[in-house]
Amino acid sequence: MNTIDIKLERPRVEFLFAKYKEQIGDDYPGYRNHVYRAITYAMHFLDNDEQFEQLVETAFVYHDIGLWTDHQLAYLEPSEATALADNDHFQWGLDQDALRGAIHWHHKITPYKGPHQKVIEACRKADWIDASKGKVRKGLSKEMIKQVEAAFPNLGFHDTLLRLAKDYGGSTLVGGVKVTLGIVKW
Template identity: 75%
Template sequence: MAEIEIKLERANVEELFSRYKDIIGKDFPGYRNHVYRTITYAMHFLGNDPKLERLVETIFVYHDIGLWTDHELAYLEPSETVALEDNQKYEWGLDPEVLRGGIHWHHKIFSYKGQHQNIVEACRKADWIDASKGLIRKGLNKSAIKEVELAFPNLGFHDTLLRLAKDYGGSALIGGIKVTRGIVKW
């Protein structure tokens, strides 16, 4: 597999985030870096195809956004809704089915098979790598993951997820169960 390409700045990502930075609030730096890490991994799996870059960037800016916009632990559908509404409102022209699929299936445990499989599967694998802090590598070597993590430090992102599970669920245990039931797909 080719060496991983790291882009420290992505104008499209920053523009997309500009609408939500205040809503995400203190969690923004950690979420931003999570988004940059996942984009980097997904684009690597897609051979850094420039034709897919804007779509992948948009999927990842929006993939967890429902945590903050809707204060929901079952945040996939709210995240999809916000992404699809913005796609239409701002006339980005992104395929709504690919946008929805990349968000909807990013927590799928087993490989995704279906429409737009290459993009959805790249996004799914990328999020699993980052969610597991590199314990699940999906074919990437440890040094590539470390390089990406050094470029975009965690900044407490995983702690934020635990805090939100507790805040929205009433306790870490109940929140964890709600998150698992609401977002994990087989």
């Protein structure tokens, strides 16, 4: 199969982003498109099963949010905390362990095994595809990735990550090391 279901509009994503759009500032278009690409990949791995859609959308809106809300290179825990606090405050009713896990393990190098494995593993693979700009494909064809990237262009997202590593870490090298130590999981 060389096609992938691409939803150009995701009202829940836009609703969730509304609270943080100003805080993300000029980085918003690139981060938004990264989120849409990752959701598209994850939902593909989940056979577009709607039972996972709200969780996946929420996890990806929040998965890197700590970069902007907490100005942290080790942003997984701040991102998790923000997502869980909003889930509780707004009573979305999402499974806290699945939401935390989808955020916490999205940079895991090896496959995730454990509770909520199906959705967490789909999110992990999806982020690796996008973080690598499609060099890591996790079973998707180059054509599928090109379709998703055409629908949601990069808009400098990866350059933003390099800039934030430099801004928060003092240099791109030091920031890169801090990011790697703070977010990569085995």
